[in-house]
Amino acid sequence: MDSKAEFKFGNxxxxxxxxxxxxxxxxxxxxxxxxxxxxxxxxxxxGLKREIARNRNVKMAIETCVHCGACLNACPTYIATGDISNxxxxxxxxxxxxxxxxxxxxxxxxxxxxxxxxxAAYLDKIATYYYQCLECRRCGEICxxxxxxxxxxxxxxxxxxxxxxxxxxxxxxxxxxxKTGNNMGLPAPxxxxxxxxxxxxxxxxxxxDVSFKVDEKARAMFVPPSADFFSNLETLxxxxxxxxxxxxxxxxxxxxxxxANFGLFTDTKHLRIIGDHLVSVAKxxxxxxxxxxxxxxxxxxxxxxxxxRLKEQGxxxxxxxxxxxxxLKTGKIKLNPDNNGDSVxxxxxxxxxxxxxxxxxxxxxxxxxxxxxxxxxxxSRERTWCCGGGGGxxxxxxxxxxxxxxxxxxxDAASVHGDQVIRPCxxxxxxxxxxxxxxxxxxxxxxxxxxxxxxxxxxxxx
Amino acid sequence: MSYILEIIAFVxxxxxxxxxxxxxxxxxxxxxxxxxxxxxxHTVAVVPYTFTPMDVIKDLFKRVFAFYTxxxxxxxxxxxxxxxxxxxxxxxxxxxxxxxxxxMGISLQLHDIIALYxxxxxxxxxxxxxxxxxxxxxxQHKMRLISYLDDYFAISILLVLIVLGLTxxxxxxxxxxxxVSPWLVSILTFSPxxxxxxxISPVTTAHILVSLIFIAxxxxxxxxxxxxxxxxxxxxxxxxxxxxxxxFGAGNKAPQVGNGDGNNGQ
Ligand code: SF4
Ligand code: SF4
Numbered sequence: 001m002d003s004k005a006e007f008k009f010g011n012x013x014x015x016x017x018x019x020x021x022x023x024x025x026x027x028x029x030x031x032x033x034x035x036x037x038x039x040x041x042x043x044x045x046x047g048l049k050r051e052i053a054r055n056r057n058v059k060m061a062i063e064t065c066v067h068c069g070a071c072l073n074a075c076p077t078y079i080a081t082g083d084i085s086n087x088x089x090x091x092x093x094x095x096x097x098x099x100x101x102x103x104x105x106x107x108x109x110x111x112x113x114x115x116x117x118x119x120a121a122y123l124d125k126i127a128t129y130y131y132q133c134l135e136c137r138r139c140g141e142i143c144x145x146x147x148x149x150x151x152x153x154x155x156x157x158x159x160x161x162x163x164x165x166x167x168x169x170x171x172x173x174x175x176x177x178x179k180t181g182n183n184m185g186l187p188a189p190x191x192x193x194x195x196x197x198x199x200x201x202x203x204x205x206x207x208x209d210v211s212f213k214v215d216e217k218a219r220a221m222f223v224p225p226s227a228d229f230f231s232n233l234e235t236l237x238x239x240x241x242x243x244x245x246x247x248x249x250x251x252x253x254x255x256x257x258x259x260a261n262f263g264l265f266t267d268t269k270h271l272r273i274i275g276d277h278l279v280s281v282a283k284x285x286x287x288x289x290x291x292x293x294x295x296x297x298x299x300x301x302x303x304x305x306x307x308x309r310l311k312e313q314g315x316x317x318x319x320x321x322x323x324x325x326x327x328l329k330t331g332k333i334k335l336n337p338d339n340n341g342d343s344v345x346x347x348x349x350x351x352x353x354x355x356x357x358x359x360x361x362x363x364x365x366x367x368x369x370x371x372x373x374x375x376x377x378x379x380s381r382e383r384t385w386c387c388g389g390g391g392g393x394x395x396x397x398x399x400x401x402x403x404x405x406x407x408x409x410x411x412d413a414a415s416v417h418g419d420q421v422i423r424p425c426x427x428x429x430x431x432x433x434x435x436x437x438x439x440x441x442x443x444x445x446x447x448x449x450x451x452x453x454x455x456x457x458x459x460x461x462x
Numbered sequence: 463m464s465y466i467l468e469i470i471a472f473v474x475x476x477x478x479x480x481x482x483x484x485x486x487x488x489x490x491x492x493x494x495x496x497x498x499x500x501x502x503x504h505t506v507a508v509v510p511y512t513f514t515p516m517d518v519i520k521d522l523f524k525r526v527f528a529f530y531t532x533x534x535x536x537x538x539x540x541x542x543x544x545x546x547x548x549x550x551x552x553x554x555x556x557x558x559x560x561x562x563x564x565x566m567g568i569s570l571q572l573h574d575i576i577a578l579y580x581x582x583x584x585x586x587x588x589x590x591x592x593x594x595x596x597x598x599x600x601x602q603h604k605m606r607l608i609s610y611l612d613d614y615f616a617i618s619i620l621l622v623l624i625v626l627g628l629t630x631x632x633x634x635x636x637x638x639x640x641x642v643s644p645w646l647v648s649i650l651t652f653s654p655x656x657x658x659x660x661x662i663s664p665v666t667t668a669h670i671l672v673s674l675i676f677i678a679x680x681x682x683x684x685x686x687x688x689x690x691x692x693x694x695x696x697x698x699x700x701x702x703x704x705x706x707x708x709x710f711g712a713g714n715k716a717p718q719v720g721n722g723d724g725n726n727g728q
Contacts, residue, residue, distance in 0.1 A: 052497075053496075053497055054497055054498075054499050055497060055499045055500060055501045056494060056495075056497040056498065056499070056500065056693070056695050057500050057501060057506045057694070057695050057696055058497075058501060059493070059494060059497045060494060060690060060693060060694045060695075063490075063494075063686070063690075064684070064686060064687050064690035064694070065684070066613075066684045066687050067608050067609060067610070067612075067613050067684065068541065068545070069538075069602075069604065069605050069608055070531075070532055070538065070541060072604055072608075073535050073536040073537070073538045074534075074535035074536065079536070084604060084607045084608065087604075087608075089608050090607070090608060093608065105611075105612075105682075109611050112610070112611045113610055113611045113612065114610040114611070137508055138535065140508035140696055141508050141509065141531065141534060141535070142531050142532065142534050142535045143531065144525055144529060144531055144532065144691075145687055145690055145691055145694060145697075146508060146691065146694045146696035146697035147694075147696075148506065148508055148696050151500075151501045151506060151696075154501055155501055268501060268502030271502050272502060300503075303504075303702060303704055304503040304504045304506070304702055305502065305503055305504065307504075307702070307704060308504045308702065316705055317704065318704060318705065318706065319704070322704070322706040326706075354510060355508050355509075355510065356505075356506070356507050356508050356509075356701065357510065358510050358511050358513075358701055358703070358704070360510055360511075381510075382509070382510060382534065383534060383535060
């Protein structure tokens with residue numbers, strides 16, 4: 001079956017994700033404690049109005065846009081596709097126009113004012129374009145009025161969620177996370193086996209027996225994204241070797257081996273369920289601090305939902321980069337940047353570290369200590385391009401779209417003659433591993449990528 | 463103009479417009495304040511490292527007076543130039559209008575010269591800025607796709623308003639201080655007096671009436687952006703600051719056994 005639609009510049013209405021089937025929707029809805037809507041059209045409208053009225057950031061986004069079009073110059077999905085409905089203001093207009101149709105001005109002036117009646121086809125259009133948004137917040141950064149379409153996207157997807165329209169990918173991941181405590185659905189024995197395997201590798205490569213705990217009481221609980229137990233083992237080595245080197249008494253948890261939180265992409269109820277589970281595990285293990293690994297959107301959810309909840313329990317939350325930075329500043333660890341060779345390393349900020357994540361200078365401080373040649377991407381810090389897989393877009397059927405989105409950062413890295421792109425984020429890593437081979441082929445180049453703790457691992461000396 | 467018409471034009475309509483403006487804005491702000499959540503998150507700040515109220519205030523000033531977010535990404539020079547000229551032109555014109563109600567302690571002659579050159583100049587800058595913005599909206603396909611009645615209405619009424627204003631300043635040159643000024647003061651001090659307005663030109667009357675319609679329209683559409691930034695939590699609610707300076711037990715070479723020392727809620 002050829003599942004992938006062809007990419008056409010100017011119209012991406014064919015780039016539809018697979019939708020979750022009824023049984024999966026039911027499982028997800030049961031978990032969230034809601035009934036699936038019977039009248040989807042009315043239910044969507046009611047839900048939309050309720051959520052807009054409830055969330056001030058969304059209400060103001062819907063009501064105060066001046067249609068200046070500044071965000072068109074910022075949005076990667078618009079720049080890459082040229083489809084106005086795949087732009088911040090255009091995406092917002094899809095729902096704004098439904099709202100307008102219920103207001104007096106919309107009733108009087110109709111289409112002139114932009115009013116649009118909601119029907120099944122239009123709802124499908126909304127769903128398709130809302131699942132093409134990367135939730136990268138570039139629009140929020142450029143908009144003079146701080147209108148952040150990412151959170152409008154999250155809200156509209158949440159209303160779609162309640163109406164039973166969820167992308168199969170995000171629904172599957174959420175279901176995994178709620179059932180097994182991690183997105184990949186990795187069972188505890190598999191997690192333990194990976195950790196032991198990595199421990200042996202470290203022993204072989206560095207000659208050190210690193211200490212750690214699994215599901216035991218400890219001072220700290222370390223939570224990486226679960227992809228680091230699966231495909232980013234070099235990053236995992238970096239965490240373990242570093243935490244050992246600073247003498248941190250920490251434990252992994254197999255109950256919640258996940259920093260990522262796809263509830264952030266799809267629905268706030270799941271954001272809370274997944275976040276609260278992390279808090280309850282931390283409480284159970286009696287830790288004083290939870291340390292987060294490399295994951296952009298995971299950091300946004302952790303920083304803006306989980307940490308405040310942890311604090312209520314007297315537990316702190318922190319990113320591992322803060323610990324690395326401190327260890328470097330106080331001389332607790334020693335590094336040899338020669339170990340990372342002469343390659344040119346290009347740092348590209350994960351969206352959610354840079355825009356609102358307050359994690360821009362720390363990784364740079366670390367990077368310039370662990371490699372000899374580090375350069376910033378021309379679009380760096382708040383200007384960073386999304387990897388092209390953020391916001392729940394990282395699914396196979398959308399790969400043609402993801403490749404188009406990826407060209408933006410790829411060209412940026414190429415413009416500074418980078419050999420390796422550093423993006424300390426699980427989604428970035430997955431998206432890069434899928435798109436770099438294609439882009440390298442198109443450009444006859446051989447760019448590679450890695451996380452940051454991978455480089456810390458190599459440079460760290462005993 | 464008959465006395466009745468004068469009363470309608472210079473007393474009834476002004477107070478009606480002001481009432482609509484004040485109650486409309488109050489309603490909108492109260493609606494914004496009524497929505498309290500932030501899509502499930504503690505803070506939704508976009509600009510990094512805005513932790514303190516001072517950071518927020520600085521950001522707000524840079525936004526309003528320097529339009530600093532616009533050149534941040536791929537630059538749209540037409541938008542930047544158009545928007546700068548238009549807004550600065552309008553602000554200086556408004557300051558000029560203020561001089562009609564605030565005693566400046568300067569001679570009428572000087573007042574007239576300032577109104578002509580500074581007021582007129584500011585008006586021209588605003589006019590050119592608005593023409594640039596209008597041309598941008600009309601000429602670019604992508605801009606037409608995101609333009610609706612509200613946008614065209616706002617542009618049209620502002621163009622009319624500015625053209626009427628410029629016509630007065632450059633051609634008619636009425637004695638504002640003897641005509642409009644006393645009336646404006648009387649309106650703002652809630653003791654309406656229209657006698658000074660009997661001699662004004664139809665252009666001035668039109669300028670006044672169109673501005674009153676504009677004032678009444680502000681709360682209903684995009685013009686509410688004149689104050690919205692203050693209430694937008696992505697801008698004015700400072701970012702949640704993560705504790706970073708503590709070492710959290712790092713540094714003990716001999717790993718401790720976690721003992722859940724009473725602080726773990728168990
Ligand atoms: S930049 Fe902001 S105000 Fe301008 S069109 Fe985009 S969302 Fe609307
Ligand atoms: S969040 Fe990113 S992808 Fe989505 S509309 Fe904004 S700029 Fe575009």
